[in-house]
Amino acid sequence: MSTFSIVSGRRLLIAAVFAACFVSGPAVAGMLQDTIARYTAEVTSADKGFTGFSAERGRMLFFSRPATGKPDTPSCTSCHSDSPVTVGQTRAGKEIAPMALSRTPDRYTESKKLAKWFRRNCKSVLGRVCTAMEKGDFLTFMATQ
Amino acid sequence: MLVKSIVTLAVAATVLSSFMAQADERYRPVDDKVVIEECGACHMAFQPQMLPKKSWIKIMDGLSNHFGEDASLDEKAVSHIKKYHVEHAADSGWKDGKFMRGLSDSSAPLRITETPYWVREHRKEVPDWAWNDPTVKSKANCIACHKRGNQGDYDDD
Numbered sequence: 001m002s003t004f005s006i007v008s009g010r011r012l013l014i015a016a017v018f019a020a021c022f023v024s025g026p027a028v029a030g031m032l033q034d035t036i037a038r039y040t041a042e043v044t045s046a047d048k049g050f051t052g053f054s055a056e057r058g059r060m061l062f063f064s065r066p067a068t069g070k071p072d073t074p075s076c077t078s079c080h081s082d083s084p085v086t087v088g089q090t091r092a093g094k095e096i097a098p099m100a101l102s103r104t105p106d107r108y109t110e111s112k113k114l115a116k117w118f119r120r121n122c123k124s125v126l127g128r129v130c131t132a133m134e135k136g137d138f139l140t141f142m143a144t145q
Numbered sequence: 146m147l148v149k150s151i152v153t154l155a156v157a158a159t160v161l162s163s164f165m166a167q168a169d170e171r172y173r174p175v176d177d178k179v180v181i182e183e184c185g186a187c188h189m190a191f192q193p194q195m196l197p198k199k200s201w202i203k204i205m206d207g208l209s210n211h212f213g214e215d216a217s218l219d220e221k222a223v224s225h226i227k228k229y230h231v232e233h234a235a236d237s238g239w240k241d242g243k244f245m246r247g248l249s250d251s252s253a254p255l256r257i258t259e260t261p262y263w264v265r266e267h268r269k270e271v272p273d274w275a276w277n278d279p280t281v282k283s284k285a286n287c288i289a290c291h292k293r294g295n296q297g298d299y300d301d302d
Contacts (some may be wrong), residue, residue, distance in 0.1 A: 089282065090187040090189050092282070124214050
C-alpha cells in the first residue's frame with residue numbers, strides 16, 4: 001500500500017515536470033510582462049501621472065518615418081517590413097522573423113538582446129536612444145499583434 | 146640511411162603540399178560563438194580570411210557607424226571579436242591568403258566585395274541581372290548564391 005502511493009506520487013511529480021517543460025507559452029508572456037513592468041517603474045519614477053503604455057503609440061512608432069537618424073534607415077519598417085506579422089529583411093538581404101509576438105513567440109525574452117537592439121535601432125532610425133515610454137509602447141503593440 | 150631520409154622527406158613534402166592545396170580551396174568556417182551571434186545577425190558571419198588585419202581593426206573600431214547602421218557592442222565583445230578576426234585574417238598565416246592578391250600593404254578595404262580578388266572572381270562569372278534579383282538585394286548576401294558559404298565553401302555554381 002505505502003509502496004504503491006510512493007510510486008504514484010513519483011509518477012505525478014514526473015508528469016508535473018513534463019508539463020512544466022511543454023507549457024512554455026505563459027512563461028514567455030511572463031518574461032515580457034516583467035520587462036514591461038521594469039519600463040513602467042522607469043516611466044513612473046519620472047512621471048507620476050503615467051497611466052499605462054499604449055499599443056496605438058507603439059504602432060505609430062513602428063510606422064513613422066522620423067528620418068532623424070541615419071539616411072539608409074528612415075523607419076523601423078525599413079527592415080522589419082510594412083507589417084508586424086510578415087518577415088523582414090536586413091539591408092544585407094538576411095531575413096528577419098516577424099516582430100509580432102503571435103508569429104515569433106520567443107521574441108522579447110532575453111533582456112540583454114532586447115536592450116542591445118533597442119539601443120542600436122533607435123540610434124539608426126531616430127538618431128537617439130528610445131525612452132522607456134517608447135520601448136514600453138512598442139512592446140505593448142507587438143504583444144497585441 | 147641517406148635514401149631512407151630522402152624518402153621520408155619526399156613523403157612529408159607530398160603530404161604537406163596536398164594538405165595546403167586542400168586548405169586553399171576552402172575558408173575555415175567561423176567557429177566562435179560570440180562572432181557567429183554578433184556578426185551573423187544582419188548578414189552571414191564573414192570568414193576573417195577575406196580581409197587583412199588592418200581592415201578588421203578599422204571595422205571593429207567603427208561599429209557605431211557600420212555601413213550606415215549602428216552595430217555597436219560592449220567593449221568586452223568588441224575586443225573578443227577583434228582578436229578573433231585579427232588572428233585569422235587574410236595576412237595572418239605564414240603565407241598570405243587569396244584575398245591578399247592585388248592588395249598593397251598599406252590598403253585596408255572595408256568591404257570584401259571591393260577587394261581585387263573578389264571583384265575579379267565575380268566580374269567574369271556573374272551576369273548583371275543576378276545582382277538585381279530582390280532576393281539577393283546586396284553583394285554582401287553571399288549565401289544567396291553560395292549555399293554553403295557558412296561552411297567556407299564558395300566553389301559552387
